[in-house]
Amino acid sequence: MDFDKLLVSTKFAPPHIGSRFIARKHLLEQLSDGRRCSFVLVTGGAGFGKTILLAQWRRELMKAGDEVSWLSLGHDDRQLAGFSTYLAAALRRLGIPVDADMLLEGGDGDLARSLDAVVAATVNSAAGIPKDLYLIIDDYHHVDDQRAHRLVQKLIDHCPANLHIAIASRAAPPLAISRLRVLGRVTEIGFGELPFNAEETRSFLEQNLGTLKLDAEEVRLIHDKTGGWPASLELMAIMLRTRPETRTKLRELGWSSADLQAYLAEEVAAHLPAELNDFMEQVSVCRRFNVELAAAVTGSEDAAGLIRRAEEENLLMYRVESDDRLPWYRFHPLFGEFLATRLARRGKAAVSELHRRASQWFAGHDLLVEAVRHAIAGGDLESAVDTIDNAATDAWDLSYISLMLNLLERLPQEKLFARPRLFFLGCLTYSMTARHAKAERWLTQIRESEAAKIPAISSKLPLADAAVAMQRDDTRRCIDLLEPLLPVVAETPYLHHVYLPLLGCSYASVGRYAEAHKLLDDNPVTPAERKNNTALVAQGWRALVLLTEGNVKGAARLAAEQLAVAESLYGRRSVWASVTSATLGDSYYELDRIDEAREVLANRAHLVVRASMPLVMLSAALTTARLKSLNEPPEAVLDFIESQAAHYQGLGLPRLVACMQAEQVRILLAMGQKARAGDVSARVQELDVLYRDADGARAEIPAVAALDRARMALAANDPNKALSALPVAREYARQYGRARMQVLEALLAAFALDDLKRLDEMDARLVEAVQVASRCGLVRVLLDEGPRAGALLARLRKDSRFDEAAAAHLEDLLARFGQAGTSQSAVSGQREFPVPDGVNLTPRELEILSLVSQAMSNKRIALTLNISLDTVKWNVRNILTKLDLSSRYDAMTWARKQGLIR
Numbered sequence: 062m063d064f065d066k067l068l069v070s071t072k073f074a075p076p077h078i079g080s081r082f083i084a085r086k087h088l089l090e091q092l093s094d095g096r097r098c099s100f101v102l103v104t105g106g107a108g109f110g111k112t113i114l115l116a117q118w119r120r121e122l123m124k125a126g127d128e129v130s131w132l133s134l135g136h137d138d139r140q141l142a143g144f145s146t147y148l149a150a151a152l153r154r155l156g157i158p159v160d161a162d163m164l165l166e167g168g169d170g171d172l173a174r175s176l177d178a179v180v181a182a183t184v185n186s187a188a189g190i191p192k193d194l195y196l197i198i199d200d201y202h203h204v205d206d207q208r209a210h211r212l213v214q215k216l217i218d219h220c221p222a223n224l225h226i227a228i229a230s231r232a233a234p235p236l237a238i239s240r241l242r243v244l245g246r247v248t249e250i251g252f253g254e255l256p257f258n259a260e261e262t263r264s265f266l267e268q269n270l271g272t273l274k275l276d277a278e279e280v281r282l283i284h285d286k287t288g289g290w291p292a293s294l295e296l297m298a299i300m301l302r303t304r305p306e307t308r309t310k311l312r313e314l315g316w317s318s319a320d321l322q323a324y325l326a327e328e329v330a331a332h333l334p335a336e337l338n339d340f341m342e343q344v345s346v347c348r349r350f351n352v353e354l355a356a357a358v359t360g361s362e363d364a365a366g367l368i369r370r371a372e373e374e375n376l377l378m379y380r381v382e383s384d385d386r387l388p389w390y391r392f393h394p395l396f397g398e399f400l401a402t403r404l405a406r407r408g409k410a411a412v413s414e415l416h417r418r419a420s421q422w423f424a425g426h427d428l429l430v431e432a433v434r435h436a437i438a439g440g441d442l443e444s445a446v447d448t449i450d451n452a453a454t455d456a457w458d459l460s461y462i463s464l465m466l467n468l469l470e471r472l473p474q475e476k477l478f479a480r481p482r483l484f485f486l487g488c489l490t491y492s493m494t495a496r497h498a499k500a501e502r503w504l505t506q507i508r509e510s511e512a513a514k515i516p517a518i519s520s521k522l523p524l525a526d527a528a529v530a531m532q533r534d535d536t537r538r539c540i541d542l543l544e545p546l547l548p549v550v551a552e553t554p555y556l557h558h559v560y561l562p563l564l565g566c567s568y569a570s571v572g573r574y575a576e577a578h579k580l581l582d583d584n585p586v587t588p589a590e591r592k593n594n595t596a597l598v599a600q601g602w603r604a605l606v607l608l609t610e611g612n613v614k615g616a617a618r619l620a621a622e623q624l625a626v627a628e629s630l631y632g633r634r635s636v637w638a639s640v641t642s643a644t645l646g647d648s649y650y651e652l653d654r655i656d657e658a659r660e661v662l663a664n665r666a667h668l669v670v671r672a673s674m675p676l677v678m679l680s681a682a683l684t685t686a687r688l689k690s691l692n693e694p695p696e697a698v699l700d701f702i703e704s705q706a707a708h709y710q711g712l713g714l715p716r717l718v719a720c721m722q723a724e725q726v727r728i729l730l731a732m733g734q735k736a737r738a739g740d741v742s743a744r745v746q747e748l749d750v751l752y753r754d755a756d757g758a759r760a761e762i763p764a765v766a767a768l769d770r771a772r773m774a775l776a777a778n779d780p781n782k783a784l785s786a787l788p789v790a791r792e793y794a795r796q797y798g799r800a801r802m803q804v805l806e807a808l809l810a811a812f813a814l815d816d817l818k819r820l821d822e823m824d825a826r827l828v829e830a831v832q833v834a835s836r837c838g839l840v841r842v843l844l845d846e847g848p849r850a851g852a853l854l855a856r857l858r859k860d861s862r863f864d865e866a867a868a869a870h871l872e873d874l875l876a877r878f879g880q881a882g883t884s885q886s887a888v889s890g891q892r893e894f895p896v897p898d899g900v901n902l903t904p905r906e907l908e909i910l911s912l913v914s915q916a917m918s919n920k921r922i923a924l925t926l927n928i929s930l931d932t933v934k935w936n937v938r939n940i941l942t943k944l945d946l947s948s949r950y951d952a953m954t955w956a957r958k959q960g961l962i963r
Contacts, residue, residue, distance in 0.1 A: 068146070068147065068150055071133075072132060072133045072134075072135075072147055073130070073131055073132060073133075073150070073151060073154065074131065074133075075112075075115070075116040075119055075131045075133075075197075075199075076112060076113065076116055078113065078116050078117060078120065081265075081268055081269050082113050082117070083257075083261055083264045083265050083268060084117060085110070085113075085114050085117060085261070087258075088114055088250055088254065088255075089114075089117060089118060089121060091248065091250060091254075092114075092118045092248060092250070093118075093121065094248075095247075095248030096122070096193075096225070097222075097225075098225065098241075098245070098246050098247055098248045099217060099220040099224070099225060099226065099241060099246045099247070100217045100220070100225070100226055100227075100228075100238060100241055100246065100247045100248075101225065101226070101227035101228070101247070101248045101249075101250075102227075102228055102230075102233075102234075102236075102238070102247065102248070102249045102250075103115060103227070103228070103229045103230075103249075103250045103255075104229075104230050104231070104232065104233050104249075104250075104251055104252060104375055105231070105250075105251065105252045105255040105375050106231060106252060106329070106374075106375040106376060106377050107231060107292065107324075107328040107329050108290060108291060108292020108293070108295075108324070108328065109252065109255040109256065109290065109291060109292070109375075110255055110291040111199070111229040111230075111231075111255065112133075112199050112200075112229060113291075114229075114250070114255070115197050115199060115227060115229050116131075118197075118227075119131060119195070119197060122193075122195055126192070127192065127193045127194070127195055128155050128156070128190075128192055128193070128194050128195065129194075129195040129196075129197065130151045130152065130154040130155045130194075130195070130196050130197070131151070131197050131199070132147055132148065132150075132151040132196070132197065132198045132199065133199045133200055134147070134198065134199065134200045134201060134203045134204065135200065135203055136203055138203055138204065139203050139204055139205040139206060140205070140206045140209070141206045141208040141209045141212070144204055144206065144209045145179075145209065145212065148198075148212075149179075151196060151198075152183060152196065155187070155190075155194045155196065156186075156190055156194075157182075157183055157186040157187050157190070157194070158182070158186060159179060159182055159183055159186070160182075172208060176208075176211060176212055176215055177215070179212065180212070180215045180216055180219055183216060183224075184216075184219050184220070184221055184224070187220075187221050187223060187224040188221040188223065188224075190223065192223065193223050193225065194223055194224050194225065195225045195227065196224070196225070196226050196227070197227045197228075197229075198226070198227065198228045198229070199229045200229065200230070200231075201228045201229065201230040201234055202230040202231040202232045202234070204234070207235075210234065210235050210236060213226070213228075213234075213236060214236050214237060217236065217238070217241070231374065231375055232373050232374045232375060233373050233375075252375045252379075253379065255291075256288055256289030256290055256291070257284070257289035257290075257291060257294065258289060259280075259281065259284050259289075259660065260935055261289070262280060262283065262284040262287070262289055262294060263277075263280045263284075264935065264938075264939070265291075265294055265298070266280055266283065266294070266298060267939065268942070269295075269298040269302070270298055270301055270302060271302060273301060273302065273305055273308070275301075275308075276689075276692070276693070277659035277660065277662075277663045277688075278662075278663050278664055278666070278667075279308070279311060280663065281660070281663030281664035281665075282311050282312065282663070282664040283297055283311065284664075285633065285634070285664050286311075286394065286395070287394075287395060288393050288394055288395070290377075290393060290395065292324060292328075293321055293324075293395055296321050296324065321395060321399070322399060322402065325395075325396065325399045326399075329376065329377070329396070330399075330403075333374070333376070336367070337367055337370060337371065340355070340359055340361055340364070340367045341367075341371065341376070341392075341400055342400045342401075342403050342404040343358060343359040343404065343415055344358060344359060344400075345392060345397050345400035345401045345404055346358065346401070346404070346412065346415045346416055346419060346435070346438070347419055347431075347435075348391060348431070349381050349389045349390065349391045350389065350390055350391070351385070351387040351388060351389050351390065352364050352365045352368055352387055353387060353422070354419065354422050354423075355367075355368060357418055357419070357421075357422040358415055358418045358419050358422070359415075368390065372390075376396075377392060377393035377395075377396035378390050378391070378392055378393070378396075379391055379392075379393070413438075413439045413440050414439070415439075416435045416436070416438040416439030416440075416441075417435070417436070417439040417441055417444075419431070419435040419439075420432050420433075420434075420435035420436040420439060420441065420444060420445075423435060424436075424444075424448055429448055429449075430464060432448050433445045433448050433449055433464045433468070434464055436448065437464070437467055437468060437471070442468070442471060442472060445464075445468055446468070446472065446476065446480065446483065449464075449465070449468070449483060449486070450480050450482060450483045462490055462493065462494065462636065465486065465487060465490040466490060466494065469487050469490065469491070478506075478510060478512075481507070481510070481511075481512030481515055481518050482517075482518065484503070484507055484512065485507065485512075485518050485521065485522070485525065487503065488500050488503045488504050488507065488522075488525045489524065489525045489528060489559065491503065492525050492528035492529045492531075492532060493528055493532075493559070494672050495532055495671070495672040495673065495678075495712055497528075497529045497532040497533060497712075497713075498713075500525065500528070500529050501529055504522065504525055504526065504529070507522070508522070520549050521549060521550065521553075521556060523542045523543075523546055523549075524542075524543075524546060524549075524550060524556060524559065524560060524563075526542050527539045527542040527543045527546070527560075527563050527564075528559070528563060530542060531563050531566070531567065531674060531675070532674070532675065532712075533713060533714075534675045534714050534715075534716050534717075534757075534758045534759055535757060535758075535759075536566075536567040536570040536571055536757035536758040537571070537756055537757040538757075539563060539564070539567040540564065540567045540568070540571070540757075543560060543563060543564040543567065544564070546560065547560070554590065554595075554596065555595055557584070557599075558595040558596045558598070558599040559595070559599075561580065561581065561584055561599040561600075561602070562598065562599050562602040562674075564580060565577045565580050565581055565602050565603075565606060566602060566605065566606070566674060566676055567757075568580065568606075569605070569606040569609040569610070569676075570609070570676065570757060570758040571756075571757055571758070571760075571797065572610075572796060572797035572798045572799075574606060574609075574610050574798060577603075577606045578603065578606065581599075581600060581602070581603050581606075584599075585600070586599075586600050597623070597626065597627070597630075597637060598636070598637045598640065601620075601623045601627075601637065601640070601641055603619060604616045604619040604620035604623060604641070604644045604645070604648075605644045605676060605677070605680075607619065608620075608644050608647060608648055608680070609676065609799075610798050610799070610800060611798075611799060611800025611801050611803075611833075611837045611839065612800070612837050612838070613647075613648045613651040613652055613837060613838045613839060614652070614837065614838035616644060616645075616647075616648045617645060617648035617649060617652060617654075617838075620641055620644045620645035620648060621645055623637075623641050624638060624641045624642060624645055624661070627641055633665065634664070634665050634668065638665070639665045639668040639669050640669055640673060640677055642661050642662055642665055642666070642669075643662070643666065643669050643673070643677050643680050643681035643684070644677075644680065645661050646658045646661045646662040646666065646680075646681065646684050647680045647681070647683075647684045649661060650684045650687060650688065650841055651801070651838070651839060651840060651841050651842065652838060652840055652841075653840040653841055653844065653877060655688070655691065655905075656905070656932050658684065658688060659688055662681070662684065662685060662688070666681050666684075666685050669681045670682045670685060670705060671705075671708055675714055675716070675717055675758065678709070678714075678717060679716075679717050679720055682702075682705045682717075682721065683720065683721070683724060685701070686698055686701055686702050686705075686721075686724055687724075687841070687845070689701060690728060695728055695732055698728060699725055699728060699729070702721050702722075702724055702725050702728075703721075703725070705717075705721050706718050706721040706722055706725075709721065715748050715751070715752060715759065715762060716752075716758055716759050716761055716762050716765075718748065719745050719748045719749075719761075719762045719765045719766065720761075720765055722741050722742075722744055722745045722748075722769075723745055723765050723766075723768065723769045725738075725741045726738045726741050726742050726745065726769055726772060726773070727772065727845075729741065730772060730773075730776050731847070735776055735777075738773065738776070739773065742769050742770075742772075742773050745765065745766050745769045746766055746769070746770070748762055748766065749762060749763050749766030749767075760793060760797070761793065761797075763789055763793070764789055764790040764793035764794070764802060765790075766789075767786045767787060767788075767789035767790040767793075768786075768787070768790050768802075768805065768806065768809065770782075770783075770786035771783040771784075771786045771787050771790075771809045771810075771813070772809065774786060774813075775809065775812055775813060775816070778816070780812075780813035780814070780816035780817050781813075781817070783809065783810075783812070783813040784810060784813045784814070784817075787806050787809060787810050787813075790802060790805075790806045791803070791806045791810075794806055800833050800834075800836075800837045800839060801837075801839060801842050803829075803830075803833050804830045804833050804834050804839055804842050804843065805842055805846075807826045807827070807829045807830040807833075808826075808827070808830050808842075808843065808846055808850055809846075810826045811823045811826040811827045811830070811853055812849065812853075814826065815853060823853070824856065824857065824860070827853055827854060827856070827857055828857060828860060828862050828863070830843065831854065831857065831863065831867055831870060831871050831874070832863070832867050834870060834874070835866050835867040835869075835870035835871075836866075840873075840874065840877065843874055844874070844877055844878065848878070850878070851874075851875065851878030854871065854874060854875060854878070855875055857871060858871070858872075858875070902940065902943060905936060906936050906939060906940050906943075909922055909933060909936045909937065909940065910940055910952060910956050911956075913937070913940075913949050913952060913953060914953045914956055919933045919934055919937065920933075937949065937952075940952055
């Protein structure tokens with residue numbers, strides 16, 4: 062009788078890999094590199110894609126002609142009898158004749174001999190088969206019998222070269238594999254490697270949301286919320302498919318999802334002992350924890366054992382990089398919220414007590430930011446105030462800003478008056494976070510109080526005044542206040558590092574770039590400050606100085622380095638990372654590295670467009686608007702710009718208002734809506750009248766208004782009026798060293814000269830524009846003016862006035878103008894190519910498809926579009942998937958038939 066027919070056949074069948082699953086390319090490459098290893102171990106928590114990964118690997122192995130047997134285990138297979146029965150059947154599917162009854166005959170005293178017999182039979186049979194054999198065992202964590210583990214251990218230890226055993230488990234199995242590691246015979250993929258990266262999250266959502274298309278901001282938001290956890294992404298995709306209206310509330314969704322709460326309760330918490338669940342719920346009040354902190358918060362004497370158990374079980378808990386003696390841990394954000402939700406059922410008093418214990422522990426270890434955070438959360442405001450007020454100012458960094466805001470909103474003002482030093486820090490905090498009106502009121506009050514008689518306070522008040530002036534865009538006053546102040550603030554590191562970007566950015570705002578760079582050169586970050594985020598941010602403003610003068614190549618290079626450090630030390634959405642991302646995003650956009658600009662700004666641009674220095678807010682807002690104009694309806698872009706202009710109006714920042722309104726005019730004219738453009742332009746001109754004689758940063762307002770008048774005149778076919786408007790912008794760009802404005806002014810002048818048929822003068826202005834653009838790396842300032850700019854620049858191809866670098870930059874620009882119609886047409890609501898119904902290729906995919914049709918390699922396309930090779934490969938995969946094609950040649954043939962390419 063064939064006893065295999067009595068076994069559950071589905072245990073030997075891997076899950077179906079449909080189109081909704083994405084290929085884990087880098088993990089598959091890791092498995093492929095280790096395919097000759099004896100043992101493969103994949104461990105990770107529930108829902109992290111272990112099974113799908115191994116199923117994808119099985120498919121790759123079978124395509125290569127290898128023999129693969131699959132075995133899925135369940136609760137019934139936890140003991141040796143059930144396990145060995147199915148194991149033997151799985152081995153027989155590889156052509157290895159093994160009888161599981163050999164293990165079940167005799168008593169325990171015969172077990173060792175029986176194990177040896179089974180292992181010998183397996184090894185000898187496998188060695189006689191002339192091909193590679195793979196046994197994949199899924200859900201091994203169900204096995205709970207040491208005899209079964211001993212069997213697997215012996216099989217791994219004695220595997221012939223052609224037999225490979227792969228195990229997927231939620232917890233690390235009790236197998237000794239150190240010797241295999243030393244010999245290089247084991248491949249391991251752990252909990253930290255299984256989450257999707259940002260690109261995989263994007264691809265997964267594209268494949269699972271049907272006709273619903275998310276933008277880069279939404280994709281990044283979902284990725285950051287889920288941490289790339291596949292199970293939570295699956296639930297998020299289902300929610301968006303079935304309830305598309307939830308898209309507008311993505312920031313509030315995620316951990317509040319009933320489906321996710323149920324999944325975690327059933328798939329994670331239900332399988333854990335009550336003691337461990339209780340312990341984790343209490344520890345969840347901490348953003349990070351170690352053994353000592355966990356013991357102090359929970360009162361558990363077995364904190365070390367419970368953390369070890371949680372780590373072994375891969376319970377959505379990560380180790381945090383640290384140089385400390387004890388390792389630090391944190392929960393996955395969604396799991397942490399799940400635990401906190403369960404903890405809240407115990408009542409507010411219980412939760413507050415846990416926070417107070419955490420605060421005491423952190424304070425006792427001089428970790429003051431976390432001590433204050435937990436004191437506030439525990440309702441112990443006195444302790445929070447004492448901790449901040451007693452902290453040495455040189456221990457302060459940007460981490461205190463959000464805490465101070467939180468505390469300032471809760472404390473009665475009379476308590477602040479009683480603590481002059483804290484009151485001053487409150488003024489500084491308000492002035493640095495676009496709350497300058499309140500900061501001004503407080504500064505007036507502090508000068509009328511007894512605190513003004515304390516030299517240690519009064520001598521530093523000009524720093525807060527300067528911060529307010531910066532937020533008012535009054536850079537002249539800022540410079541006047543700060544230049545005499547260096548000796549006063551130099552003795553206090555925190556204040557010194559606040560001082561440097563204020564003065565450096567003020568210098569840059571008025572075109573004093575050499576002084577800005579010298580200031581930073583003369584005040585470098587010392588080795589002791591290399592992990593102080595305020596010190597690093599102070600030096601980080603150099604990239605913004607470079608961007609302000611138009612050196613986007615230098616700004617991009619420096620900002621990319623700084624962003625990598627900021628994210629590694631403080632996280633993607635930290636203050637430093639967010640501010641740096643605005644500079645890098647703007648630089649990448651100007652360099653026409655569009656995909657990278659979107660990725661850099663996604664799910665954090667909103668953190669700086671409304672509350673940062675004016676330079677940073679404007680940079681982030683304009684870049685966001687221009688990125689939106691590439692793939693969103695014009696009216697949506699206009700709504701965004703209008704909301705930002707209103708916000709800046711409320712902050713009393715007329716320069717930012719003028720710049721946003723001028724951007725609206727550009728878009729409206731591109732749409733052909735001259736009347737609406739005229740209405741907005743009139744508002745820009747009103748600001749020009751008010752600030753025509755302004756200096757400092759506000760001197761930009763008349764220049765912006767002049768460019769706006771020139772655009773309107775060109776649209777009205779009045780080139781002479783356009784030319785008469787432009788000298789104001791030209792002089793401002795020269796005096797303040799603004800390369801982007803210099804290029805834009807020259808280009809608009811060339812348009813007017815072309816209309817007047819003054820071609821020699823037109824060519825001279827175009828040559829000027831290209832030379833400046835070449836020197837600084839400027840691209841989008843030209844591309845965004847549309848096809849007319851490209852057509853005029855094409856006249857210069859043989860111009861002898863260009864040096865080699867400028868000629869090369871011109872050729873690069875002209876090549877980009879071949880694809881720039883996509884972005885320009887997006888503003889006008891049209892597509893460059895007629896795309897058939899039912900085909901949803903993005904502008905970038907159409908762009909790449911057109912280059913594929915020219916037989917360009919992926920590498921050549923990456924170089925042509927100035928994007929990464931991985932981005933090209935990802936887009937090509939998307940094109941083939943969307944068109945249901947299997948090769949680049951098929952895509953070329955299809956596109957030609959559809960008339961998308963010629």
